[in-house]
Amino acid sequence: MDPRSVLALAAMIGIWFLVAVPGTxxxxxxxxxxxxxxxVAVCASLAGHGLLELAAIRNHVHVRKIMQLRRxxxxxxxxLARVHRRLEETARTDPLTGARNRLRLAEDLRTARxxxxxxxxxxxxxxxxxxxxxxxxxxxxxxxxxSVLKAVVGAIxxxxxxxxxxxxxxxxxxxxxxxxxxxxxxxxxxxxxxSAVSGLAIEHLGNRxxxxxxxxxxxxxxxxxxxxxxxxxxxxxxxxALYAAKEGGRNRVELAA
Ligand code: GH3
Ligand code: MG
Ligand code: MG
Numbered sequence: 001m002d003p004r005s006v007l008a009l010a011a012m013i014g015i016w017f018l019v020a021v022p023g024t025x026x027x028x029x030x031x032x033x034x035x036x037x038x039x040v041a042v043c044a045s046l047a048g049h050g051l052l053e054l055a056a057i058r059n060h061v062h063v064r065k066i067m068q069l070r071r072x073x074x075x076x077x078x079x080l081a082r083v084h085r086r087l088e089e090t091a092r093t094d095p096l097t098g099a100r101n102r103l104r105l106a107e108d109l110r111t112a113r114x115x116x117x118x119x120x121x122x123x124x125x126x127x128x129x130x131x132x133x134x135x136x137x138x139x140x141x142x143x144x145x146x147s148v149l150k151a152v153v154g155a156i157x158x159x160x161x162x163x164x165x166x167x168x169x170x171x172x173x174x175x176x177x178x179x180x181x182x183x184x185x186x187x188x189x190x191x192x193x194x195s196a197v198s199g200l201a202i203e204h205l206g207n208r209x210x211x212x213x214x215x216x217x218x219x220x221x222x223x224x225x226x227x228x229x230x231x232x233x234x235x236x237x238x239x240x241a242l243y244a245a246k247e248g249g250r251n252r253v254e255l256a257a
Contacts, residue, residue, distance in 0.1 A: 007049075011042035094168040096146060097153040105167040108177060109231050116224055123222040124186040126176040127238040128156065128193055131214045131250040133172040135206025145172075148202055148213055155196040159189070175235070183221050183255060190219040190253040198251060207250075214251035218242030221255070 015038055018031050026034070092104035100108070115121050130136075130152065137145040149172060156166045160178055169175040176193060180186045197215040204213045218241025222234055237256040244254040 007042060007045050011038055014038050097149050097168055099153045099166045099168040099174060101168060104165070105169075105175060105177075106231065108165055108167075109234075112177060113227060116222070116227060120224055122180050122182065122186075124176070124178040124180040124189055125220045125222055125234045125238045126178065126186075126190055126193065127169070127218045127235070127242040128174045128176060128197075128215050129242055129246070130172040130197070131210075131216055131246075132204070132207045133213075136204055136213065139204075139206050151200055151202060152197055152213070152215070155200050156193050159192040159196045169235075175238070180221065186219045186221050187253060187255060190217045190255070193217055194251065194253055210251055216242055216245035216250045217253045218245050219253065219255045 015035050018026075018034050018038070092101055092107070093099070094101045112121075112123050116123060130148070133145065133148075136148055153166055153168075153174070156174065156176060160166065160176065164178045165176070167175040167177070176189075178186075178189050180189060194215055194217045198210065198212055200213060202213040203211065205211055207214060218238050220234060220237035220241060222237075226234065241254045241256040245252050248254060
């Protein structure tokens with residue numbers, strides 16, 4: 001039962017008793033005074049209860065406001081974390097092709113070195129350069145050249161695992177990092193990338209005799225014993241193989257010695 005009802009009931013009984021029950025030694029005036037005192041006490045008590053309730057309501061409103069602010073702050077933090085993740089991704093991506101950029105390459109190579117050290121995994125460092133690409137720009141314009149670059153990245157990405165990467169190394173030269181056990185696997189992976197590019201069948205009349213966009217590919221197999229060499233030395237090995245592929249007639253794969 002509500003404390004106020006209990007209080008009111010008690011007061012009513014008290015007042016009724018004072019007014020109605022005869023035989024005490026109180027005078028009529030004394031009774032009236034007592035009734036008034038009783039009524040004042042009841043009113044004061046009810047007012048006190050009312051004030052307490054008001055304070056409780058205010059408290060409740062404050063708590064709700066605090067919870068609302070807390071929820072808003074949580075949502076802001078989540079949005080901030082999302083924007084941060086997006087920025088991190090954007091800072092590591094080539095805006096034209098969507099390939100990973102050189103910042104990401106340096107980070108991924110550190111990770112690959114760690115895996116090689118711990119697990120003895122082999123790493124394929126593959127350099128891929130489009131053949132006579134300058135002619136695409138000269139014959140069909142720079143924008144057409146740009147869309148070829150995008151298509152090439154998409155085609156190469158389709159040949160590698162989700163946790164492996166294609167990196168834009170320079171203008172129309174790409175680097176691919178793949179996990180391979182030996183030279184046979186490396187050659188097969190290089191060949192998949194090469195044929196993915198020619199398989200796009202993008203017309204390129206400046207690239208005789210194929211008449212479609214092709215790529216030359218150079219692969220270097222990196223093992224535990226190569227951990228002492230720098231990233232640049234690894235790139236140089238892949239680049240030398242790429243140079244040999246260009247020299248050998250383009251649209252072909254060569255592996256570093
Ligand atoms: P090679 O077979 O010897 O590799 O011949 P190439 O013409 O591909 O090589 P070269 O280095 O002479 O030319 C590369 C061209 O790539 C020159 C440049 O205009 C073009 N290129 C570089 N970056 C971009 C780009 O972002 N967009 C476009 N459209 N072209 C680019
Ligand atoms: Mg080229
Ligand atoms: Mg080039």
